[in-house]
Amino acid sequence: MEHRTQHRVLAILMSIAASSQAFAIEPASEIFKKNCSACHQLANEKKPVVGPSLVEINHLYQGDEKKFIDWCVKPGKVRAGAIQMPSMAHLKKEELAAVHGWIKESTKGKTFVKEVKKKKPVDPYKISEKDSKEPRIQRIFLPFSSPASVAITLDGEHSLCWDTLSCRLRYVWKGGFIDGYPYWRGNGGQVAKIVGDIYYQAPLGLAASMTLADSSAKPKYEGYKVINGLPEFQYSIGQVKVSETISNASGKMEITIKTSGVVGALTYPLGDLSKCDFSYSKGKLVDGALVLNSKDASEFEIRFSAKQK
């Protein structure tokens, strides 16, 4: 192959001065493609749908270029559940005006028909009936607990919320698990819904964590192991190591707590037990809490089930 050997130095002298006169703007279709097409489609024909279609935008703004430009520069939020449009402040007014005109052109002959909203959006990835009966652990935003909580179901029927911040059971419910779709369909702006009826709720507040006599140590979450699809949580309170295993004891929610290093009494605060059949293997109930001596605290069980109506 012939090798290119030319060595050329070319100096081109020009006398074009720097200028800051008005810029020729790009074609509107290009401006649209670069800045708008990620979220706006002609008629929202393809999923995912992010913003209103051009047909709808034209319907809203065809006669009002200024209103269109004002919105683009300083968008508000008018649709519940939709994300907010980012400002197009980086575009010139002429560019936005061109896009306004282009939208009108490209939607010519198309009429906006308001979509009749389905009453309840359907989760396209809802787990199967069969799989929903399996034990399951799911971290997600949950109501009535900290943002760092875990939803657990024994069988799709008996479920609980465990909080990794206060390291404890927060509430128990019967009748289903969670509907995570309100969270998952978006960006996390909604919490999951509890499916079923909550029949036990632990006392509120972080002070209601399990406590040790003569210690003000707060629990520190360390993770969990999965045993038969259910968690064995690990955490520590000061020097005391704790494991908390969730299991299914013939339909009852059983929590086995094992500790090592407890010196004095261990107090497990309890909430309102009136809707709940509650039992415990060791210790005694004192002022709304289960209190155990250090020997009993090394391993004990508590069980919850909904009171028969």
Added chain:
Amino acid sequence: MNKLLRILLGTLSVSNLMAAETWSDICDYSKLPLPSGIDPQIGALGLLPNGNIIAAFHRGEVMVLEGGKWKLWASGLHEPLGMHVENDGSIVVVQRAELTKISDTDANGVADTYQSLSSGWGMTGNYHEFAFGAAKAPDGDFYVALGTGSNNGGTRPEIRGAWNDAGGITHESTKPTWTGKREKSLPRMFARVPYRGFVIKINPKSGEITPVASGLRTPHGVHVNEAGELFINDNQGDWLGSSKLYKIEQGKFYGHADSLIWMDGWDRGTPSELAGEELDKLRTKSLCFLPQGDLANSPTQILTLPEDGFGPYGGDLIMGEMNQARLVRFLPDEVNGKDQGAVMKFMEHPELGMGNAKLALAADDTIYVGKTHLSWAGDQGIVALKYNSTPHLAIDKIEMTKSGFRVTLNEAADATDIAVKAVRYGLHYHKKYGSPKVDETSLGTKSINVDEAVIEFDFASEMVPKQIYDITLTGVKSDELGKLIEPRFFYTAHEVYTK
């Protein structure tokens, strides 16, 4: 080669036979199969030591692609947004609430242990408080970058971490609503619980957190190179006229206002109520801007290409992009002893599409791209872009000179038709979202010198600092490699040479 044949080939377009002239000539696109029945938005992506792809999905499943089939390995995670694969096949994943090491300790092919390496950062429960990472530093620690909350959403009644009520904004005043937050005092993006707006370093053994730097908004890309340098990119919005790439230094503030409230002794109220000039004095500048619309609207995961792969791009820093069908490449420069540089399009494949959030590098010069949208602009699934080594003309290096730029190609160029199209502009540093191009000025060229692979051009006017130079080289070609594949670059000139 016979001269006549060469002319003929030239006429037929050299690219078709010998060299590439578009990105689709040099990278082969393919789509990977998706697991059935699960939401295929990818939150984290990696390659196991055996080369199998491992992906974490939006709803928390972690699956392995084995022999063309997806196998569930772990599940139940909360919005995983980044992973590091360890040599033993365990993974370290960033979830909203935690840095978690997931292992299969009994080697039965399914993970059984979810060890919390750290859960020591604050959460208000606001949807926009994403956690990104996890980049492993050479010393074994992990970097996690923590996004700020948005006043488009509220905060939860129970939060994690102590609320900072600087400027008199109490937690109680931020009850959740889906709209109307604007009227409240919370800044557009807020950092009211510890380490929001920070990149932190986590010791995986002790769980100890070291705050590294603040002033971040939505820092999606977190990357440590072999030299231990930390790179982070951030998304356009309030205090970011356009998206940016940073090289992070310990203790610095990078410009997004609200995390300043965590500075020792902060007593100046809500930072975003201060004048931009005041905050400007406190901040450390980026390496470069990624111009909104023109290049990238929402940059994502960063990685370094292997030195011995990807042809002329070996060793380069690249990143993903959510809203446009491309990746982005960074070309470093140093002026007056300060790091800055240029960015340009990379692997802009027509089929790539949007949502290019997560990247994983395979040994055969393939970049796997995991896609997500989380209801914003984006897409779903995993695609592969394989660099196919077709020779082509590319920019190797971009250096600012006293009066223009010196661009070095990977092959000598034919000087005949080379011209330069250039504009420069500034961007506002302010609390409003984004920025218009400020004082956009087109630039005439005084001279263009071509010496083999080096194109050097001087502008007719002086170089101006604090400007983005948007430059397109036209007519650049070589006999052997055809025309320059990517002729446009965006150089952020925080600094210019002083005489």
